[in-house]
Amino acid sequence: RWRTTRRAGPAAGASGPDPAVWLPRVQLLVARERPGADRDGLALAFKGGHNGERHNHLDVGSYTVALDGCPLVVDVGKPTYTAASFGPDRYRAWPLRSDWHNVPEPGGRGQLPGERYRARGADVRITADGAACTVDLAAAYPAGLVRSWRRTVRLVRTAGGAGYVLVRDDVRQLPAGGALLRHVLAGEVAVDGDAGTALVAARGRVLRMSWEPGLLAARVEHRVLVDPQLRASWGHSLTRLTLATRDAAPGTGLDVSVRFEAAEPPH
Known part of the structure; x- marks a missing residue:
């Protein structure tokens, strides 16, 4: 089936968006922290699928996170199309690359x-406590590069209302590098690499990212947007935060997580 909806939280007759939706044919999961709420709290979208879709981006295993309707961990979206967008040079456009x-x-x-x-498995x-999807991403990369890369993306609801999103990557054997x-x-991004935290702020909302700094080293880059379509969506620039594995010998395993949760705006 194209769509299979399973409710968690409110009764089937409750108004508002579904708390979680899984579309199996395209392997898309959407989940909300607060069932029945259109914009309140965290919202997660996660994509498995494959890289042969119409208007494809190289984005198998990608996810986005919004807080109170404000997108903070984002998909860049499509740039203004040109003739190159429909030919062999399509993936020279940076917003389409992985x-x-x-x-x-x-x-x-x-x-x-x-x-x-594609994603597999x-x-x-x-x-009622949330939603999660696990896929193996190894087949989305060049053959033989990695034996198994299991990514689990989870939205967790808590009794106290302080929900969070957790992204776990469990790798069987890392390649060289x-x-x-x-x-x-x-939005505005402040990174503390030593502490393993980052704050992403926009429109009065603040999302806190956290990771294990002993395993992952942070690098920050800013990209000024010149495409009018992208500027209309995101403003002047976007930020890319890259977490690189530290001292990872080829053939060793890796098990790391990145957590996202709401934070108070700095005073």
């Missing part, structure tokens, strides 16, 4: 175009 999506890059290598480059869990975890962020 290095500007929220996906890993094993050995610093990006994903490849084509339907065979999707496992979706939707309960370790791995890069990309995050495209919209």
Whole structure:
């Protein structure tokens, strides 16, 4: 089926958006922290699928996070189309490549175009406490680059209302060069690499990211937007926060998580 909706939280007759929706054919999960709320709290979208879709981006395993309706961990979206957008040079456009999506890059290598480059083994869990999806991303990359890359993206609801999103990457054998975890962020970004935290702020909302700094080193880049379509969506610029594995020997495993939760605006 194109759509399978499973409710968690409010009764089936409650108004407002579904608390979680899984679209199996395109492997898209959308989940909200507060069931029945259109914009309040955290909202997560996660994409499995493959890289042979119409108007494709190289984004298998990518996710976005919004807070109170404000997108903070984002998908850049499509730039203004040109003739090159529909030919062999399509992926020279940076917004379409995997290095500007929220996906890993094993050995610093990006994903490849084509339907065979896909997520495998999707496992979706939707309960009253949240929603999660696990996929293996290894087949989205050049053959033999990585044996297994299991990514689990989870939205967790808590009794106290302080929900969070957790992204876990469990890798069987890292290639030479370790791995890069990309995050495209919209708004003002303040990073403390030693503490393993970042604050992403826009429109009065603040999202806190956290990771294990002993395992992942942070690097920040800002990209000025010149395309009018992208500027209309995001303003002057976007930020890319890359978390690179530290001292990862080829053939070793990796198990790391990045957490996202609401934070108070700084005074």
